[in-house]
Amino acid sequence: MSILFDDTSRTFTLTTRNTAYQMQLAPTGHLLHLYYGRRAEGRFDSLYLPHDCGFSPNPYELRDNRGWSLDTLPQEYSGTNGGDYRLGALLPVTEDGVWGADLRYVRHTIEPGKYALHGLPAAFDNGGEAETLRVTLSDPAAQVEVELLYGVYASQDVIARAARVTNTGAQTVRLEKAASLCLDLPFGEWDLLHFHGRHCMERQPERGPLMTGVQTVSSKRGMSSHQHNPFVILCDQGADEDHGECYGVMPVWSGSHKTEIERDQRGSTRIVSGVNDEQFSWTLAPGESFDTPEALLAFTHEGLTRLSQTYHRFLRGNLCRSRFSNAPRPVLLNNWEATYFDFDEEKLLSIAREAKALGVDLFVLDDGWFGSRNDDNGGLGDWFVNRTKLPNGLGPLIEQINGMGLKFGLWIEPEMVNEDSALYRAHPDWALTVPGRKPSVGRNQFVLDMGRPDVVEYLCDTLTALLRENRIEYVKWDMNRGLSDVYSHALPPERQGEAAHRYVLGVYSLLDRLTTAFPDVLFEGCAGGGGRFDAGMLAYCPQIWCSDNTDAVERLAIQYGTSFGYPASAMGAHVSASPNHQTGRSVPLGTRAIVAMSGAFGYELDPTKLSAEEKQAIREQIERYREIETLIRTGDCFRLTDPRGEHRIAAWQFVSEDRSEALLNVVATHPEGNPRPLHLRLKGLDPQAVYTVEGQDGSFSGAALMYGGWTLPPLYGDYPGAQLRLRRQ
Ligand code: DGJ
Secondary structure (H helix, E strand, O other), X not given: OOEEEEOOOOEEEEEOOOEEEEEEEOOOOOEEEEEEEEOOOOOOHHHOOOOOOOOOOOOHHHOOOOOOOOOOOOEOOOOOOOOOOOOOOEEEEEOOOOEOOOOEEEEEEEEEOOOOOOOOOOOOOOOOOOEEEEEEEEEOOOOEEEEEEEEEEOOOOEXXXXXXXXXXXXXXXXXXXXXXXXXXXXOOOEEXXXXXXXXXXXXXXXXXXXXXXXXXXEEOOOOOOOOEOOOEXXXXXXXXXXXXXXXXEEEEOOOOEEEEEXXXXXXXXXXXXXXXXXXXXXXXOOOOEEEOOEEEEEEEOXXXXXXXXXXXXXXXXXXXXXXXXXXXXXXXXXXHHHHOOOOOHHHHHHHHHHHHHHOOOEEEEOOOOEOOOOOOOEOOOOOOEOOOOOOOXXXXXXXXXXXXXXXXXXXXXXXXXXXXXXXXXXXXXXXXXOOOOOOOOEOOEEEXXXXXXHHHHHHHHHHHHHHHHOOOOEEEEOOOOOOOOOOOOOOOHHHHHHHHHHHHHXXXXXXXXXXXXXXXXXEEEXXXXXXXXXXXXXXXXXXXXXXXXXXXXXXXXXXXXXXXXXXXXXXXXXXXXXXXXXXXXXXXXXXXXXXXXXXXXEXXXXXXXXXXXXXXXXXXXXXXXXXXXXXXXXXXXXXXXXXOOOOOEEEEEEEOOOOOEEEEEEEEOOOOXXXXXXXXXXXXXXXXXXXXXXXXXXXXXXXXXXXXXXXXXXOOOOOOEEEEEEEEO
């Protein structure tokens, strides 16, 4: 049993292999958070001494006990306006103007299996180990009941959390905030590690000590965003890759999000994470419920690498529903950087022919194949073939590509519409536009109101027909702008605060229907590169295009930052032409391949323009990738250096779960004159085992390679790279 309730001490204890999580019911019925951290048996209520803290009020029934305050004791899910002045997790407002909630215990249940959420992606039970705890709290004055949901995965060291808020009154209740979780860490000095960025430079790690007050990681863009990934880590200030306490919070949510971290007057830390409450409100009629998205919590006392590996395994095995999550992926060639919008059937076929000769498995036709799409000013919404470019249609093109022995994949951007499209002309009210105001455009496109069931229905029918009528084995699902002018023409005025949230629910429902109907199609997520690289999308798409920046040197930093939360198998990564189209930088083909192989591998260039030597090199790269694909997809990833750091090299490793195989990758980002030896201590090997190292005579113990290390010969030239396979003897 990983969930226990002790009637005497009124404590709930959730135990995983290496962690413990404890809550306690106070005499008032408030649910106190006692502990989340390294596994230890027993009770943790000795941690909290009642202490009279000035200006921190006391619940009415404990008014004689001035040390007992909601403002100072750790809370499991704090309401608002009940005497806890720190960040609230829930803000309901009744028709009578009752504002906030003072939540007290009603009941609980413990069940085998994992809870599910209505209309939202959530982790599932894989192997019968998950258990669910539901603790119901309520505030009759606020007319709400809150069911706190905990899914405990003992062997994985992950606890999934969510909340279901139900209107138990006779009037409507408006939710102004409903977070997925609140987590109090009453003691400790923590660093916040978060992943910010911009288009073409996503998920750059930034780490710094928490200051007193509130720090926020958020997006208001209606998408998880290039600017701020929803995944955050709190780690102790001495933590590094191999040591130290680390907490991860990973929202399973692709829309506007907010994680607030408050360090309060007493040095206690609170994390509140979930849907961004700005531009959000949700009206609950009597009896109706609202489910928050899920957030995945993980803790380790063994450093950042272990935390990342915990998430990598969990996302692959317990979140992504696609059968491709744990299967080899096709090596693909995408025509975007080869042709952009400028192609015809002959051009595509010549690219495909060369791709096949190189050993590629799947050809992807990117943007520009539909409607009046000759540039990015028109056509979105019209998901029928552009007969000027492809006069014979999609079917004959696919047949010819299949005839070469290649699979076929197609790009779509279903959530968007151009003003210049048949769809917009027929349904202008399907776009998010504020009445009486011209909407802003992004890439000259509007956003469809995905919260409307008729829009989702239309897209589902159109895309189902596309996938039924054509042998499409891969779909790249793009989204090239954030939401603005959020106003749904299908919602009444009092529900407009729901439009952005309903948008994401609509996206999930469309993805759910299509991925269920077409389980053999590999769906790759994308949003102008990695603008929606999050656990919500990963539930449907086993891989997501990591960034529009395909420069291998820049990708080192992007993939490094991404790896803190997400596995290599999730990162779409391609070898593109040199000089690179985004940066103008030239990087050797071998180095470009080393970097792209640390993800879902492919090419994004015009193979008809390659020299004979380059073609031969690519044939060898693909052969090699097939040999190491399983190791990269399923192995544990170890970050050996920070590629942006003073080491001037990027080094990372994959090690198979049984430690029989490893792959060392190195790229020199700043080669130097009279170079110092490149010395690296390897990680994750079996210290007792003996390994051979590719290209070296003899064999070496795992202990020698990890405790002593490995010295590489000096790397010369522009961005040289090396990739070495290690095998246990
Ligand atoms: C943005 C994507 O990230 C690119 O790979 C490409 O598909 C373009 N959109 C096409 O418009």
